Amino acid sequence: MQNAVPLSWYLILSAILFGLGVAGFIYRRNIITVFMSIELMLNAVNLSFIAFSYTQRQIDGHIFSFFVMVVAAAEAAVGLAIILTVFKNRDTLMIDEISSMKY
């Protein structure tokens, strides 16, 4: 275990990935990219789960990450379907133009 990569490196990587995801989520305008940013955030969290689970020698983190993956897969299915429908109806993937759901 001495030569193993320390836990903090994993967490820093996870934080960077998560930060990138947030930034992409907020600044990108293409829905597909926004969607990918969400996946990025989910997987950043997954990474920290697995890292904790490995160093703490506990199975909980693994289980959590499986749940997250299942949710992410389901979300991808539903999300992509929604995106396809939106594109069919509106001929656009620009997120700022899809703003009719307001007061």
Next chain:
Amino acid sequence: MNLWLIPILPFAGFLINGLFGRRMAKPLINLFAVGSVALSFAWAVTVLLRLNPLETKYVEHYFTWIQSGSLNIGVDFAVDRLTAVMLMVVTGVGFLIHVYSIGYMAEDPGYYRFFSYLNLFMFFMLVLVLAQNFLLLFVGWEGVGLCSYLLIGFFLLEQFATNAGNKAFIVNRIGDFGFSLAIFLIFRQFGSLDFTRVFDAAKGMPNEASAGILTAICLLLLVGATGKSAQIPLYVWLPDAMAGPTPVSALIHAATMVTAGVYMTARSAALFTHSPIAMDTVAVIGLATAFLAATIGLAQTDIKKVFAYSTVSQLGYMFLGVGVGAFSAGIFHLMTHAFFKALLFLGAGAVIHGLHGEQDLRQMGGLYKHMRITAITLLCASLAISGFPFTSGFFSKDAILVAAYARAPWMYWIGVLTAGMTAFYVFRAWFLAFTGEYRGHAHPHESPLVMTGPLMLLAALSLGGGFINVPHWLEPMFAEKGENQMLAWLSAAVGLIGIAIAYIFYVAKPGLADSFARSVGGLYRLVYNKYFVDEVYNAAIVQPVVKGSRVFLWRGVDAGLIDGAVNGVGIRSRGIGGVLRLLQSGNIRSYAAWVVLGSVIVLLAIGLAGGAR
């Protein structure tokens, strides 16, 4: 012994007629309505014959109705000698009045409705009489009140009838309020509502020289009794109750329901005898009611109103009897009164029927030629209520008056004076209706046999009912009071004087009455307008309540406070929502920014609070 059959039979009649009566032929309605009461009467007789001599109480337990903590209330029926008298009066007189109603109501479009209400009334009245605990008695008590309301307002297209029904119902609520408080107090004091347990416990308590718990219970019971039995100060509903059909006035508002208060007081004798204060209050209220109602009866011109005030007055007598400790005399008078007052009302009904709805005594006269049976039977009832020697009223009224004399002579003298007035106004009505020349415009005719038959039976009972020795029969329950022949003859003599004065005023020298009324003009107007009691109640109680409800409770509390609070919450919510909806821009990236901001704030808050653990 299946006591439950006695009340349940009329109830079955009520259900059948009430549910299917609209489509049934009249003979079929009659069969169920009258037949059920006849069977009920027959079963009551059977039960009493089998239970004879009924020295002790016979109780039947059916099922536990309410079981909660120490409160245990069963549906129990019981028969003792007091119940036996009531059962005979209610089912017997009730049956006769049902028969009479066949003729009286024949032309009415609400025929089936009338009989189903009447049967429902019989059911509740029998429950009241048979009940073995206070709560079951209260069920019957409220039930007869409901039926009374329904039947007073029977002509539901007439404004005055529905008003009278409302008045009866509301005034009775005041009394029932007192009664229910009394029931609560009884439960608190004795831990049970069962008659046997309560009265056995009460017998072990000392007499209360000053006001105590028993006095409070008895006075509250008395409030209930004054409501149901039309005593001062709650008597005002009974004269108005005459808006109902005449058989109803006879059955409910003369013979049975209004005597429920007397029955209840006699039933609770074990409580009352331990509270001299309550007993005196009962006696004084009874005496005052008897006297005042009799004076009002002197000047009424509506034949039913005369008898209505007479009923109030006679109920006052019963309360006087009960209040001076002569419970058996009070019940005796209850029974004889049921005979002759039912007869008076049914006779008045026959007159009204024969005159096509005319009730004003001034529009009658000379009817003896046209309706002989009605006239003679009504004469029997009038003699009985006047205390003519050896009629039923002679025995029962004098039993009360003698007992009153033993308690306090002044009560006796007022009672005798009242007896004289009673004789006067009853015979005034009789003379005005049946002697002299006919003054109306209708074509009077005698009623059919289905109506005159009950009249004749009741006339026989009114004359001979006094020989049923009720005080002796009730001896095991209430001690018998001594007799006093001299006082009895004296009050009978005063009754005869009353009859004689009525004869002079209205037969021998007609016109004398009018000039006499003019000479005491102010007094006459006061009595004619019933001492303006209704007006005083209206000004002192009804108007303040209505105004208070309208101005304070409706405009102030309901519209101002409650509506204001509810509407205020709504208006505020809309204001806040109006601000918050601006956040809902439709721009997905701004939503995302809010989510990020929110999670940052949550993380900061957790960090500031000292971390996750």
